[in-house]
Amino acid sequence: MRIAAVFIVIIMLFGCAPEYVHEVVPQYPVVVAGTTLSEKPDKIVSLSPVISYLISEFGYGDLLNGRTDNCLIPEELAALESVGSAANPDINAIIELDPDIVLTLRALSKKDLDMLNGSGVKVITLNPVSTISQMGRFYRDLGLILSGKRELQNQYTAYDNVYDSRITARFKGLVDVIVGSCVNIPKDNLFVYLDSLDGMVATPDTIEGNVFSMLAVNAADLGSSYYIEPDVLRANNPNFIFTAGIDAESVMTVDSLKDSTAAENQHIFPIDSLMFEYYDCDKIAEMLRSFAETLFVQNEIPQDPNDGQDQDA
Numbered sequence: 001m002r003i004a005a006v007f008i009v010i011i012m013l014f015g016c017a018p019e020y021v022h023e024v025v026p027q028y029p030v031v032v033a034g035t036t037l038s039e040k041p042d043k044i045v046s047l048s049p050v051i052s053y054l055i056s057e058f059g060y061g062d063l064l065n066g067r068t069d070n071c072l073i074p075e076e077l078a079a080l081e082s083v084g085s086a087a088n089p090d091i092n093a094i095i096e097l098d099p100d101i102v103l104t105l106r107a108l109s110k111k112d113l114d115m116l117n118g119s120g121v122k123v124i125t126l127n128p129v130s131t132i133s134q135m136g137r138f139y140r141d142l143g144l145i146l147s148g149k150r151e152l153q154n155q156y157t158a159y160d161n162v163y164d165s166r167i168t169a170r171f172k173g174l175v176d177v178i179v180g181s182c183v184n185i186p187k188d189n190l191f192v193y194l195d196s197l198d199g200m201v202a203t204p205d206t207i208e209g210n211v212f213s214m215l216a217v218n219a220a221d222l223g224s225s226y227y228i229e230p231d232v233l234r235a236n237n238p239n240f241i242f243t244a245g246i247d248a249e250s251v252m253t254v255d256s257l258k259d260s261t262a263a264e265n266q267h268i269f270p271i272d273s274l275m276f277e278y279y280d281c282d283k284i285a286e287m288l289r290s291f292a293e294t295l296f297v298q299n300e301i302p303q304d305p306n307d308g309q310d311q312d313a
Contacts, residue, residue: 027149032141035124040148041100047086048105051126051142052077053278060146066097073278095119103145129279131210138279189216192238192262194246195273197254200226201233207276211284212242215292230256238262242291244273 029038045066046052052071055064067080068089081097084090086106094102094116102108102116102123116123124145129135191212193202202208203223212218219236220228233256241251241262248268252258262268269291275283 030144030149032144033124033126035122037101037122037145037148041145043097043099045083045094045097045099045102046071046104047083047089047102048126049073050278051103051105053280054139054142055146057280058142058146063146065099066094073274091115095121101145130205130207132207135207135279135281139281189240190219190236190238191216191240191242192219192233192236192257194241194243194251194254194257195226196244197246197250199230199254199256201228202226203228207279208242208273211276211288214288216240233257234259239265239267241268243268243270245270 028040029036031037041063043065044055044063046055046064047068049068049071052064052067053073055061056074056077061074061076064077064080066083067077068084068086069082070085071077071080071082081093083093083097086104089108089112091112099121102121104123104125105128107125108116108123113123126138126141127134129138193208193212195201195208201220201223202212202218203220203226204210204213204218205224206226209218209220216239219233219238222228222232237260238257239261241257241260243251247270248263248266251268252263257263271287272283274280275287
């Protein structure tokens with residue numbers, strides 16, 4: 001339940017339970033990315049697949065009335081009218097849909113902004129995610145848009161909204177348990193996350209690099225924007241290779257990795273990269289648990305203490 005989820009987070013944040021907790025109520029106006037929303041939006045056009053996905057995941061899919069060509073997960077989004085691409089949206093089509101707000105990860109041109117604002121449509125540009133803490137802020141901002149600021153009447157009136165619990169209770173706490181259970185990780189353990197066969201790898205400024213660094217040291221630590229010099233990566237010689245769905249045979253064609261310890265020992269692990277593309281914290285946490293148990297842990301990792309609890313996300 002919503003109240004239970006907020007109650008759990010308050011205990012985690014403040015270390016004790018408040019004496020009295022009354023009903024949780026939505027509060028507007030809210031300010032997100034410099035834009036003020038005076039009330040809950042009834043119609044939303046999303047120009048980002050991840051935004052469309054999370055709105056549906058949170059149970060607010062009925063608010064979406066427009067999407068881009070690439071917003072296809074979940075499959076129910078295909079029934080919505082497409083307004084082009086995030087890079088080249090059809091502004092006239094958006095205006096015809098008469099949404100309250102447009103949500104995007106890519107800044108629109110001044111001309112497009114002026115047209116939408118002139119038609120009474122607000123545009124909110126959310127920041128892409130490259131770290132776990134940024135993921136938390138992303139969920140928070142999206143939660144504010146969808147359900148407003150949530151206040152506990154007579155107690156802790158500054159608490160933002162229920163979506164913080166999704167990160168705090170179900171992800172950060174679980175990761176702490178996982179990392180704490182990894183009792184035999186060598187300090188010189190190195191990984192690399194291969195994003196594509198042309199040598200793109202997860203560097204420290206990417207969400208993939210940030211997540212896997214919880215389990216091991218990134219062999220691409222000296223790189224940025226998914227690139228590191230091949231000779232540097234070869235010299236770092238990773239022990240484990242995680243890939244964006246790329247199989248072991250194909251990895252052996254990458255010159256900087258084919259002679260690595262990971263390749264020699266066949267420590268190559270393809271994963272579903274959509275969990276990163278769609279900021280799916282639950283799937284990321286479960287993936288970390290699985291790899292931690294497989295590669296490092298001597299004892300079974302305790303189950304998520306929040307599993308089975310109703311967290312209305």
